[in-house]
Amino acid sequence: MKHSKIKYHYEFPNLPITDNDIQELYVKMTNILWEAESYILELNHQRMDLPDIFISDDVVTKTYGKYTYKAILKEIGKFHVAFPYSYFNGMLEKLSSTIKRMPKESSTDILKELVECIESKLDHAELKEERASIEKIISMLKNTKRTVQLLGAYYHQNNRIVLYINTIGDYFEKAPTGDLATKIKIGLEIVLAHEIFHAVQYHLMIDGNKTGEYLWTHPYCDKDYRDCVLEGLARWFEYSWCEQALSTNTIYQWHKDQLDDELHTYYYPGWAYAAAKVFVRRGIPLRHEPMMVLETLLEAVSRGDRYCWRKAYDVLESFDYHNQRLP
């Protein structure tokens, strides 16, 4: 394995992070990588180069939500089937045609209006199930198009992980215990775990198949499904990393709880974290049941045809989320 030096290009006069902390992070990185690699060695025996890590004080945002449109339409479709004579049908029809016509980044105002309109009439729901179904659609609509600040990112072009320390600091500062330095150090480590798993995924696709780069970057290559699978798996790895480290510090437990909440909120199939939901709700320990799902997904991904994402996504969707029991 090539050991690259940890590079960082910014001094943080206001943050209590020292060179020593960075060196510790480097040691952690090899542990994380070993753990992440252990999941793919069955599929791909070539070891990967360690990515460079950059710690940056930039604030970078990304907008999510494309999946949710599809998921909402699907929910509306299910509603029409279950309640063909419902009071809400006309309204939902209008809503689905609005969603279908909607440009990618805008129109949240129209959605908001429709949500308020449906909400104001919710008392007309005759059946408990009908009400529950409408409430679900409303909650999905409310969660459409989220712009988030990135905690980190993996850039495959130059095999580089960037950790956005200001955003990490803002988020981990909220942990109830520990001093700021510890919070930031653990935050960097957790985000690093997530991004390293993306690096491993990329490595798997590149070396397992010559068209890997094509699969990763091609705009028509089922991007929605691809992102859902990759992001969900990385999220799951991040969760697992916290799970195994939580005896050493309560900040891991705190973050794990946040992830649990988040996964509970974005419960619906089709959301980018649906994959993680499968693993989390099916329960840790890692090496048992979830491994079967993981292997199926990674295999689908490494197979390398352009429909593999769709297949992997279908594996996720085939779970009966609503009947899963919490561990």
Ligand SMILES: [Zn+2]
């Ligand atoms: Zn990610």
